[in-house]
Amino acid sequence: MRSAAFKAIKIAVVITCGFFGAQAQSSDQNFPTPVTTNEVAGTIRARDIGDARVTTYFYAFNGSQGDVFINVVTKNFAGDIDVFTADGLRPLTKMVIYPDASPTETGRLVYLRKPEKMLLRIEGRSPNDDPASFRVKFGGSFVALAPQKADDGPKIESAETNESGVRVNSVGTIVEVIPKPPKTKKSVSEIAGTTTPPKEKKTDLAPVAEKTDPQPVPVKTDETKSETVFENPAAKVTVEAPPKAAAKRPARTTARTARTTKAPPKKAANPPVEKKPDPLASIRLVVQLKDGDVIERPMSEVARFGVEKGILTVVLKDGTIAKYSILDVAKVTIE
Numbered sequence: 001m002r003s004a005a006f007k008a009i010k011i012a013v014v015i016t017c018g019f020f021g022a023q024a025q026s027s028d029q030n031f032p033t034p035v036t037t038n039e040v041a042g043t044i045r046a047r048d049i050g051d052a053r054v055t056t057y058f059y060a061f062n063g064s065q066g067d068v069f070i071n072v073v074t075k076n077f078a079g080d081i082d083v084f085t086a087d088g089l090r091p092l093t094k095m096v097i098y099p100d101a102s103p104t105e106t107g108r109l110v111y112l113r114k115p116e117k118m119l120l121r122i123e124g125r126s127p128n129d130d131p132a133s134f135r136v137k138f139g140g141s142f143v144a145l146a147p148q149k150a151d152d153g154p155k156i157e158s159a160e161t162n163e164s165g166v167r168v169n170s171v172g173t174i175v176e177v178i179p180k181p182p183k184t185k186k187s188v189s190e191i192a193g194t195t196t197p198p199k200e201k202k203t204d205l206a207p208v209a210e211k212t213d214p215q216p217v218p219v220k221t222d223e224t225k226s227e228t229v230f231e232n233p234a235a236k237v238t239v240e241a242p243p244k245a246a247a248k249r250p251a252r253t254t255a256r257t258a259r260t261t262k263a264p265p266k267k268a269a270n271p272p273v274e275k276k277p278d279p280l281a282s283i284r285l286v287v288q289l290k291d292g293d294v295i296e297r298p299m300s301e302v303a304r305f306g307v308e309k310g311i312l313t314v315v316l317k318d319g320t321i322a323k324y325s326i327l328d329v330a331k332v333t334i335e
Contacts, residue, residue: 025057032058032119034145041135044077046126048169054079059120060086063112066141071107076100077132079124083110086117099127112141287312287324288331295322299334 025042026033044055070093072081078099083092093108126132138144165178280299287295297316305314312324312332 027056027058029058029119029121032060034148035059035061035120035138036144036147038138038142038144039135040120042122042133044124044126044132044134046129046131048173051169054123054125056121056123059122060117061120061138061145062115062117062143063110064115064141064143065112068110068112068118068142069107069139070110071105071137071139072097073103073105073135073137075103075133076126076128076130077104077124077134078127079122081134081136082121082123083108084119084121086119089119092118097124099132109140115143284335285314286331286333286335287314287329288333289324289328290330291328 040059042057047053070083072095074097076099077097079097081095081097083094084090085092092110095106095108097104097106120136122134122136124132124134165180166174167176167178168174278300283299285297285299285302285305289295295314297314301316301318303315303317305312307313307326310326312326312329314322314324316322
């Protein structure tokens with residue numbers, strides 16, 4: 001009975017350790033998962049077809065002076081397991097794991113001269129559609145960290161769904177199209193959060209101006225005597241139409257106004273300037289070779305000539321370059 005109870009407690013402890021090791025897994029190097037027990041376990045799910053990325057987990061633990069034993073058991077795992085110092089990321093050991101359907105076990109021993117805080121990196125993937133699993137056990141001078149609330153690293157929202165409502169996998173294959181809810185049109189007042197005031201009713205009644213009797217207008221009858229029509233009803237008023245203004249005669253076009261202006265005569269083009277003869281045309285550069293050949297060029301066609309490293313170089317103005325070995329030249333003169 002006691003042995004059975006002891007086995008049950010042992011299995012429960014192992015399951016609990018494995019549960020805590022598999023739950024907390026950080027993929028950010030700046031926020032590693034603290035190792036609070038001597039065992040870390042986890043799984044890596046398979047990627048989509050065509051996705052060559054690897055999954056990376058980081059764990060932090062301490063080690064005192066002495067040997068730290070690291071035992072690794074993997075299954076269907078392809079990748080690397082590295083141990084670094086947290087200060088400066090100095091590599092301490094590296095394990096390259098090749099995938100195998102059956103569990104694979106390996107281990108390393110790390111000697112520490114002084115207490116160090118170390119970083120465990122597990123980087124790998126599954127070579128097929130089955131998930132990969134790993135289990136890392138520590139021993140020797142390994143020191144577990146005290147349970148504490150770790151700072152949560154920055155969370156990146158899943159990019160599987162975008163604004164268009166199309167859900168894709170890691171390689172861009174469309175998995176699902178989520179329909180968008182219909183949009184309801186809102187009035188301007190609802191968007192602004194205010195209501196429009198009621199419009200005032202227009203009345204057809206307008207203020208009527210009081211009518212006043214027109215005052216009599218004085219009218220002049222003649223230059224000597226002026227009376228109003230209201231004072232003398234029998235008076236007659238004669239109104240003469242103003243004289244018509246004489247119509248303006250159209251201006252006559254004369255030969256003077258219809259004169260046409262003649263364009264000024266064009267100036268004669270400048271006469272061609274006679275080119276002066278080049279004084280260098282009569283002077284020639286003569287290169288006499290030892291084999292009897294003579295090369296003559298007018299100095300007006302020569303840009304420059306000179307000897308450098310035993311080679312006579314003659315450069316003409318048209319870009320032609322002639323080179324002669326000084327051993328083959330008998331004489332160079334300018335005539």
